[in-house]
Amino acid sequence: MAKPKKTARSKWKMIKNPIPWPGGANVAVNYTFDMDADSILHIAHPDDAATRVSTMSYLRYGPEVAVPRICDMFEAYGVPVTFFVPGWCVEEHPKAVERMLKGGHEVAHHGYMHELANLSTRDREYYWTQRTFEVIERFTGQKPRGIRQPWAAYSKHSSEILTELGIQYDSSLLADDVPYIIRARSGRELVELPINWPMDDWPHYVHNADLDYLMPIKSPREATEVYMSEFDVMWKAKGYWEACWHPFVSGRPARMEYIAQMIEEMQKIGKVWFCTMEDCAKHVRKLVDQGKYKPRVDKLPYKEARISQLAEDAIPLRG
Ligand SMILES: [Zn+2]
Numbered sequence: 001m002a003k004p005k006k007t008a009r010s011k012w013k014m015i016k017n018p019i020p021w022p023g024g025a026n027v028a029v030n031y032t033f034d035m036d037a038d039s040i041l042h043i044a045h046p047d048d049a050a051t052r053v054s055t056m057s058y059l060r061y062g063p064e065v066a067v068p069r070i071c072d073m074f075e076a077y078g079v080p081v082t083f084f085v086p087g088w089c090v091e092e093h094p095k096a097v098e099r100m101l102k103g104g105h106e107v108a109h110h111g112y113m114h115e116l117a118n119l120s121t122r123d124r125e126y127y128w129t130q131r132t133f134e135v136i137e138r139f140t141g142q143k144p145r146g147i148r149q150p151w152a153a154y155s156k157h158s159s160e161i162l163t164e165l166g167i168q169y170d171s172s173l174l175a176d177d178v179p180y181i182i183r184a185r186s187g188r189e190l191v192e193l194p195i196n197w198p199m200d201d202w203p204h205y206v207h208n209a210d211l212d213y214l215m216p217i218k219s220p221r222e223a224t225e226v227y228m229s230e231f232d233v234m235w236k237a238k239g240y241w242e243a244c245w246h247p248f249v250s251g252r253p254a255r256m257e258y259i260a261q262m263i264e265e266m267q268k269i270g271k272v273w274f275c276t277m278e279d280c281a282k283h284v285r286k287l288v289d290q291g292k293y294k295p296r297v298d299k300l301p302y303k304e305a306r307i308s309q310l311a312e313d314a315i316p317l318r319g
Contacts, residue, residue, distance in 0.1 A: 018238035019178055019284060019293055025273035027235045028280050029266065030193065030242040032171065033070060034084045034148060037062050037093055037248070039114040041210060055210040059248050063089070063096035066251020071103040073256060077263045082277040084110035084148040084171075087132030090139050097139055106276040107140050109133070109147035109167070118155040126161050133165060145278045148172050148244075152195065156301035163188035169281035171195055171242070173298075178240045179284045180296040191281040192298070193242060198226050201245040205255070220258035228262060235269065240280075 021028050038059040042049045049056065067083075074081050083100050085107055090097050100107055111117065112128040112135075120128070129147075136144045147162060149155075149172040162170060163184050169191040170182065182190045197203060204223040206213050227243065234241045250259065266272050275283075287293035 014233065014237035015177055015239050017178065017294070017296065019240070019295075020287065021238075021273045022283060023273065024271065026238050026271040027231070028240050028273045028275060028283075029079075029231075030082060030240075030275065030277050030280055031074065031079060031245075032082045032084060032148070032243060032277060033067075033245050033247050033250070034110055035062055035067065035089055035093070035096060035247050036086065036110070036114055036150075037089045037096075039086045039088050039092075043113050043115060044211065052210050055208055058208065062247035062251065063093035066247035067096040068099055069256060070247060070251050071099050071105065073260055074105075074263075075103045077260075077267065079263060079274045080105055080276045080279075082106040082108055082146070084108045085136075086110045086114050086150065087112040087128075087135035088114075090135050094139065101140060106146075106278050107136060107144070108277065109136060109144040111150040114150040116151055116153040117149050117158055118153040120155065122157040122161070125155055125157055129161055130165060145169065146171065146193075146281060148195075156304065159184035159190065159300045160186055160188075163190060168285065169193055169277060171244075171277060175298050176296055177234075179280065180298060181288065183297050183299045185299075185301075189297075191284050193277050193280060194240075195242060195244050196230070199230060199241075199243050201243075201249045201255075205249050220255045223255070224258045224262055228265070231262075231266065235272070 036059070038056050041052060041055055041059055045052060070081065083105055085097060097107060109132055112132045115128060117125045133143060143166065145167065146169040147167050148170070149158065152172040154170065154172040159182055163186065167190060171193040172195065173192050174194055174196065175192070176194050179191055179193050182192045201223070202213065203215055204218045204226070205215070207215055207217050231241050250256070284293070284295065288295055
């Protein structure tokens with residue numbers, strides 16, 4: 001009998017360096033929610049946030065109504081969640097944080113006031129990062145193990161500051177499809193659990209003038225189609241699936257109903273490792289340390305300043 005011909009499909013791989021997940025799972029799934037609450041309004045409009053009551057109510061829906069619902073639902077399915085919470089929001093909305101802890105979910109670092117780290121000096125970034133460390137430790141009894149920089153505004157100093165403070169993973173960058181390693185100039189490392197814009201709920205659902213973000217609102221069916229097409233491919237490719245959502249956005253009834261259906265679908269398909277970001281990062285770190293997995297390593301920062309070709313004034317900057 002003639003040898004079957006190799007198909008085009010069998011000659012290439014979507015993900016070349018799949019990570020061996022626990023229990024032989026095809027995909028690791030991280031559900032994450034950034035509980036920004038009203039911090040983003042105060043920082044955008046420090047002088048008159050107090051008079052923007054409607055938007056403040058829109059945002060405070062997160063800790064007040066959505067977080068308990070999210071916890072109830074994910075716990076019912078036995079799926080853990082990682083919540084990224086700014087230090088100020090921990091102090092302002094302690095009940096929401098207590099609810100997260102009660103359910104055994106992870107509480108991670110998300111700046112102090114949702115500030116842009118890449119607009120700070122190194123000293124200021126260090127100060128606010130450390131201050132949030134103390135707040136989270138005081139409220140949760142544990143130092144944060146991971147961070148997502150607010151607005152994903154990872155700075156050129158972040159790698160050094162975060163590794164100096166003992167952070168084990170970051171989830172702000174987008175340089176790969178599966179977790180990889182960030183190496184700072186000092187040689188210290190972080191595990192990067194990459195984000196991916198189609199998996200963020202803002203572009204699908206957020207429409208608010210005070211936040212200067214006006215997207216045409218999608219139905220949960222359309223957004224779920226985007227999320228699940230990512231899942232289907234990642235499951236087949238033995239990849240990684242990470243949802244970056246927000247309680248005030250995705251914690252509303254119709255969207256939560258579709259999230260519940262999504263979890264049911266994933267559980268039906270099987271071979272899925274539902275984990276916190278902390279557990280995912282620990283798993284990757286362990287494989288790397290034991291020499292069982294060779295990750296891609298990104299050395300940061302990519303650049304220190306303006307690139308030399310542009311300093312020569314040889315290339316017109318515009319036009
Ligand atoms: Zn945020």
